[in-house]
Amino acid sequence: MVFYNPDPGVVPFSRTVVTIGNFDGVHLGHRAILGKVVGRARELGAQPVAVTFDPHPLKVLRPQMHLPLLTTPEQKLKLLSNSGLAAVVVLPFTPEFAALPPRDFVVQYFIDRLRVREVVVGHDYCFGRHREGNIDLLKEMGRSHGFTVQVVWAVEVDGAVVSSSLIRALLKLGKVAEAASLLGRPYGVGGRVIQGKGRGAKLLGIPTANLRPENELLPATGIYAVWVQRGNETYAGAANIGTAPTFENGEFSLEVHLLDFRGDLYGETLEVGFVARLREERRFSSLEALAAQIRADIDAARKLLGGS
Secondary structure, three states: OEEEOOOOOOOOOOOEEEEEOOOOOOOHHHHHHHHHHHHHHHHHOOEEEEEEEEOOHHHHHOHHHOOOOOOOHHHHHHHHHOOOOOEEEEEEOOHHHHOOOHHHHHHHHHHOOOOEEEEEEEOOOOEOHHHOEOHHHHHHHHHHHOOEEEEEOOOEEOOEEOOHHHHHHHHHOOOHHHHHHHHOOOEEEEEEEEOOOOHHHHHHOOOOEEEEEOOOOOOOOEEEEEEEEEOOEEEEEEEEEEOOHHHOOOOOEEEEEEOOOOOOOOOOEEEEEEEEEEEOOOOOOOHHHHHHHHHHHHHHHHHHOOOO
16 A cells, blocks of 8 residues: 555554655665564564655755656555555655654654554664754654664675665666666666667667656666566567667667567557666667677577576
8 A cells, every 4th residue: 555645544554663765776775674674563463664755855955966766656666565565655755844853753754643663764864854863863752652663784785785876876887787786686667668760670670669768767878688577578688778879860769679579569668677788889880780789689688588
C-alpha cells in the first residue's frame, strides 16, 4: 500500500516499525535498513513501513545542484513495495515542510500518524529544520513516547561505502557493472519507444528501439550489454547511448536491440538494465564497417548474458 501525505488516523496500522529516507536507487545500504525494518516488525508483531519524500529534498533546498536521481518516483515505489513492507508513506517535501522542527515532525508523523513502536535509521541520519534532529534526539523522544531506535551501519562493497552519490559517479564513467554491485541489480532506465530515424533496420539490417528515457541519469556514452524488461518478459539486448557519430547528426539517443525479438515496439514502455559496458562509441568509415561492429557487439552481449 502507498499513502500520500496521510492525515492522522488514515494509515490503518496500530503498531509500526518505521524507517525514513530518500531511498534514491534503493541500493544495498537502503536494503539493509529495509530488511531490518521487516525483521523487527515480525519480531514485535508490528507493520513495517517506509517514509519517503517527493520531490527529493535537494530538489527543493538546493535546486542549483541539478541532482540527477537514480530512480523515477515510480521505480522507487516499486522497489520499496517489493521489499516486504506493509506500506510506503510519501510526504510532499516543500519549504514549509523543511522548516518543521524535528520534535514536531516526530510527534506529527511518527506518533500521530504511524503509532510507531520502533524507528530504524542509518548511522548518519539527520532530519527536521536545518537537519537539527539526529539519532540522540530520536532516542530521547523514544523514551518519552514509548518507541525504541535501531541504528544500521553502513554497508561496504569491496571496501567502499555504498551510497547514491558513489553510484552516480560510477554510472557517469560508464562503470555499470560496478554500479550494479552496489545497487544489488543492474541499473535500470525506463522509457517509451518512440519513432526514430529507422536507420537500424533499413540501412544496417539490425532493428533498434529508440527510447525516450524517463530517468534523469544515463550511463556514459557507449555500447552496453543489457537486459530489457517488456511487461512480464525479459530479453537480452545490446544498447547504444550517444550521438551515432557515423551518421553525423549529433542527436543524443538511447537505442536498444532486443536479441531474438521480432515485432513492433512503438509506443511500448521498456526498462533497460545495464549489465556491462562493451566499448566506447566511435565513428566508422562506412556503414558496412558499422554494421559488422554492431553484429560483433550483439554477439558479445549474447555471450556475456549467457545466450548461445
